[in-house]
Amino acid sequence: MAIATTNPATGEELELFQEISEQELELCLERAAAAFEHQRLTTFDQRAVPMRRAAELLDAEQEDVARLMTIEMGKTVKSARAEVAKCARGCRYYAENAQALLADEVADANAVGAIAAYARYQPLGVVLAVMPWNFPLWQVMRFAAPALMAGNVGLLKHASNVPQTALYIADMFKRAGFPAGSFQTLLIGSARVERVIRDPRVAAVTLTGSGPAGAAVAAVAGQMIKPSVLELGGSDAFIVMPSADLEAAARVATTARAQNNGQSCIAAKRFIVHEDVADEFERRFVENMSALTVGNPFDETTDVGPLATRSGREDVEELVADAVAKGAKVLCGGERLPGPGWYYPPTVVTEVTPEMRMYREEVFGPVATLFRIGNIDEAIELANATEFGLGANAWTTDDEESTRFVRDLEAGAVFLNGMVTSFPELPFGGIKTSGYGRELSAEGIRAFCNLKTVWVGGS
Secondary structure (H helix, E strand, C coil), X not given: CCCEEEECCCCEEEEECCCCCHHHHHHHHHHHHHHHHHHCCCCHHHXXXXXXXXXXXHHHCHHHHHHHHHHHHCCCHHHHHHHHHHHHHHHHHHHHHHHHHCCCEECCCHHHCCCEEEEEEEECCEEEEECCCCCCCHHHHHHHHHHHHHCCEEEEECCCCCHHHHHHHHHHXXXXXXXXXXXXXXCCCXXXXXXXXXXXXXXXXXXXXXXXXXXXHHHHHHHCCCCEEEECCCCEEEEECCCCCHHHHHHHHHHHHHHHHHCCCCCEXXXXXXXXXXXXXXXXXXXXXXXXXXXXXXXXXXXXXXXXCHHHHHHHHHHHHHHHHCCCEEEECCCCCCCCCCCCCCEEEECCCCCCHHHHCCCCCCEEEEEEECCHHHHHHHHHCCCCCCEEEEECCCHHHHHHHHHHCCCCEEEECCCCCCCCCCCECCCHHHEECCECHHHHHHCCEEEEEEEECCC
């Protein structure tokens, strides 16, 4: 895949970039290693100054950055603005909380025969981030803010279709005041990621992306005995029980499926509804999905823009066609929109069976599958009948049902009566083939630290 900015709304290639040479890559690695030797000795207060400045730059440049993301991957400009604001918030969170999150953990010195004993978090070094295009700023910032505040330095291999956003991030951190080499964008193709992971100057790697990409990165990191964090795909369940507020559930379900043009790992994708309320929920949900405005992502009234790539739309079309050919019913949408650009309408599919690819594969577009169940046991069984385990939504006002969902749903996050999302204050990540490790909160900043045990003896 060429490193290029191609407008998904028109299919027009706007700018083509060349990969950096091997010599340039070597210089980037040298600069990163040198920067770490400086950064690891700085204090939290010193690192917080440029991190707060980064937040200020994001606020000041919100409109320009939002427009850049919309041009490169097609998200609506109003959702792009919200993404920029979320990134600024993340930078401020770690600027303000990093020191407390990485404070020494004091142990019982007497119990271990010491005059002092504690555990200290220290940065690992150069961390490579392999990032996707769907949230081209937030996916990077949720790694970069904690990593830099811990004293690490970053190398970014971003998706090849968002090169200008990738270059902006590195420039923004430089203008914020982080020393040269602290955060660099590598304009390289996927084939060269292994070479970077294997480099002895790289201490760890994090990847957000597909399952095959995660498996490949994890295999190399494992061979090199380097820690890795993986956030991979998801096929989140959205369960609706009889006690739920159906109007709110249907409204949030629409946002949960159509957010980011349907291209989110934590978007609700499988809607599992109790038969007692299934007809009413289906009516509301299909009406809401049908009412969404699809069009120019720069139009403030647009709800759903184009899919980010031509191949992405083709994948969605193939999954829907496979389901229909095997007996599924399309309640709304289901066919590409005419004209230029990679548009696909909000779609609801029912009567989906295990023989259909859509039953087991992630649909990365605004397509919802709708299931009916008779009780909570069936709901949990169906929700867990997937290789993924990123997030899950459950709607109920019954305390016993809430307890069951929290306990039994196999996911990295369970949201009751709300939409799965990410917050700087809460850990984020999945289980099963949705990955391992956690980003954000305390776990996110500690992911790339050495937890060093310190024991002090003496008379």
